[in-house]
Amino acid sequence: MAGEERFFQKLNAFLEPSAEETAFVTQLLKRQRQCPAGEALLVQGDSHPATFALLDGWAVRHKALENGRRQILNVILPGDFVGLEAHVIAQAPASATTLSACTLAEFRPAATVRMLAEQPRLAAAMLWATAREEAFLAERLLSLGRRPAIDRVGNFFVELYHRLRLVGLADGDTFEAPLNLDHIADALGLSVVHVSRTFGRLRQAKLLLRRGHSITILDLPALEKRTEFDGLYLGRRLPAGERYLRAPFSADDLKDPF
Numbered sequence: 001m002a003g004e005e006r007f008f009q010k011l012n013a014f015l016e017p018s019a020e021e022t023a024f025v026t027q028l029l030k031r032q033r034q035c036p037a038g039e040a041l042l043v044q045g046d047s048h049p050a051t052f053a054l055l056d057g058w059a060v061r062h063k064a065l066e067n068g069r070r071q072i073l074n075v076i077l078p079g080d081f082v083g084l085e086a087h088v089i090a091q092a093p094a095s096a097t098t099l100s101a102c103t104l105a106e107f108r109p110a111a112t113v114r115m116l117a118e119q120p121r122l123a124a125a126m127l128w129a130t131a132r133e134e135a136f137l138a139e140r141l142l143s144l145g146r147r148p149a150i151d152r153v154g155n156f157f158v159e160l161y162h163r164l165r166l167v168g169l170a171d172g173d174t175f176e177a178p179l180n181l182d183h184i185a186d187a188l189g190l191s192v193v194h195v196s197r198t199f200g201r202l203r204q205a206k207l208l209l210r211r212g213h214s215i216t217i218l219d220l221p222a223l224e225k226r227t228e229f230d231g232l233y234l235g236r237r238l239p240a241g242e243r244y245l246r247a248p249f250s251a252d253d254l255k256d257p258f
Helices: 003-011 019-028 109-118 120-146 149-166 181-188 192-204 220-227
Strands: 032-035 040-042 051-056 059-064 070-076 095-098 102-107 174-176 208-211 214-217
Touching: 003 019, 003 051, 003 102, 019 109, 019 120, 051 109, 059 181, 070 120, 070 181, 109 120, 120 149, 120 181, 149 174, 149 181, 149 192, 149 208, 149 214, 149 220, 181 192, 192 208
Parallel strands: none
Antiparallel strands: 032 102, 040 095, 051 102, 059 070, 059 095, 174 214, 208 214
């Protein structure tokens, strides 16, 4: 599936775009570039002139201390935006780095302003996507502050599984995740040794299996229950065999809003 198709598949989680909206998004995604794994898309504190839409590949947002210690804030998946705050914050508040070879669409912040003025439903969908990003951070903060290691790791991968299903990248119970133990440790506030042992505990409990970059959810209902994953911040849960969320609002919702 082409990157543009994945982006539209993600967009369908929020609305069913009209022909005019589809044309606007197609134009937005027109300027594309390829980049290898390990490339910095944004550098914390540097100038922040553009916004990206990730069309293919994986990346992470992260912040670092002066001693080099890093906290991964979120995993960026196809259909997600990178640097959406560029039109209001001149310096990048966090870094973004690719984990794999990626395809990105790049557009100026002025395009976001034009969307607000000319395409209110698309702007609402972008606002919703941004709100979900904030919800990811809240969920991660809960894990860091209150969940034991086995629940942190399990919840993290259940969330990734549902996000990947939304864009057609998880078929069945297995998906590929270019995350090494260091990445997972930096995302969940654990040591590499602790992460490795936790995968062993999840395997013994017949909940989750990791083989290299391949992740298999062995018992999704049990893992969701164990890690108290409710998925409310992801929107309506996708039933088995269904790839799209139903559009939560339509053009009629813009009529007489007050």
